[in-house]
Every structure is written in C-alpha cells, then in structure tokens.
Amino acid sequence: MCTLALIGTALSVGGALVEGQQSKQMADYQAKAYEQQARADAQAAAFEQGQERHKQDLLQAQARAQAGASGVGMAGSPTEVLAANARQGQLDIKAIQYGSQLRQNNLTTQAAISRFSGKQAAAASIFKAGGHLVSGLSGIYDPSKAVTFGKSAFPPAPGGGLY
Structure with a gap:
C-alpha cells in the first residue's frame, strides 16, 4: 500500500513539473513567433519605404518635366x-x-510577456509539485504505527518484562 502511494506521489510530482516545462516551451515558441513577426514587419516596412521613395x-521627375515643357x-x-x-x-516615409x-515594439513586448509567462508557469509547477509531494507523503503517515517517546518501538517479549 505504501509503495502505491509513493508511486502515485512521484507521478503527481513529475506530472506537475512536466506541465510547467511544457507551458514554458509553448511560451518560448510564442515569443519566437512574435520576434519573427517583428522582423518581418521591419522588412515589409523597408520595402514599403523603398517603394514610396x-x-x-x-x-x-514628372513635375520637373511638366514645368520644363511648359516653358516655365x-x-x-x-x-x-x-x-x-x-x-x-519624406513625411510619408x-x-x-x-x-x-x-x-515592432508591440511584438517585442508580446514576446517578453510570453517569456515571462513561461518562466512563471515553470516556477508555479515547482510549487505545485512540492504541494503534491507534501500531501502524498503526509497521506502515507499512519499515527497508530508511529514511534512515540517513552515507549518501545518493539513489542514486548513473550513472557515478560525487561532484563
């Protein structure tokens, strides 16, 4: 019975830690996606600026040609x-x-928030795992089998007292 309780506690603790790491990984992937979007936006803006120039x-050139053609x-x-x-x-550019x-600033901020959330999830999973460990181990404790001070932990010998 004690072994099953320990196995259950270990699985509960491990599950909480894995859950936290998976949340952190997802947050890191999301942060990378935001950063890629920021880079893509910078490239798109550079292209758009070139087009505008x-x-x-x-x-x-058209305005100069028209002015020249009009004789002015x-x-x-x-x-x-x-x-x-x-x-x-230039103002348009x-x-x-x-x-x-x-x-870009918005996406970079989103990436930072996502990373922070991942770190928070990982830290929370450690506390959750600790809680599972404490509750699991406390469930194993049986006060009727505990050693008490002033009494022997061993049953009395048959036939009598102490020598």
Whole structure:
C-alpha cells in the first residue's frame, strides 16, 4: 500500500513539473513567433519605404518635366512646389517608419510577456509539485504505527518484562 502511494506521489510530482516545462516551451515558441513577426514587419516596412521613395522620385521627375515643357523656368513657384512635394514625400516615409516601429515594439513586448509567462508557469509547477509531494507523503503517515517517546518501538517479549 505504501509503495502505491509513493508511486502515485512521484507521478503527481513529475506530472506537475512536466506541465510547467511544457507551458514554458509553448511560451518560448510564442515569443519566437512574435520576434519573427517583428522582423518581418521591419522588412515589409523597408520595402514599403523603398517603394514610396521610388514613387516620390517619379513624381518629382514628372513635375520637373511638366514645368520644363511648359516653358516655365525652374525658379520661384515651381521650385517651391517641388520642395513641398519632397517634404511631404519624406513625411510619408517617416510615417511608414513610425508605424512599423510601433508594431515592432508591440511584438517585442508580446514576446517578453510570453517569456515571462513561461518562466512563471515553470516556477508555479515547482510549487505545485512540492504541494503534491507534501500531501502524498503526509497521506502515507499512519499515527497508530508511529514511534512515540517513552515507549518501545518493539513489542514486548513473550513472557515478560525487561532484563
């Protein structure tokens, strides 16, 4: 009976520890996924910024060509329009960078939270295993078979007393 109780306690303790490690592994995998998403977002934003720069370059070239074709010199008002367009284009690129950085920060924070949750789950499983161990071992204890002070742990010899 005692052996079965010990086996049950050991299985309970082991199960709690394995559960905690599996939770930690899942949290670590989730954190890696968030980090991959952050890297992918950075790459997508870099591509989008390149596309926006190319678009702005084309618009600037078209505006210069139109101004030249109309016979207007590239001084004064046309130059100011081109400069304003360039500034707006740069603001658009900065907005892409900012949005991407916000998303990356969010994903990095999610990864950190996931890792923290995994560590918490692993630590909680240790306490849970300890609780199973204590309750399992306390269930084995039988006070009627315990040694008490002032009495012998051995039954009296047949026929009598002590010599």
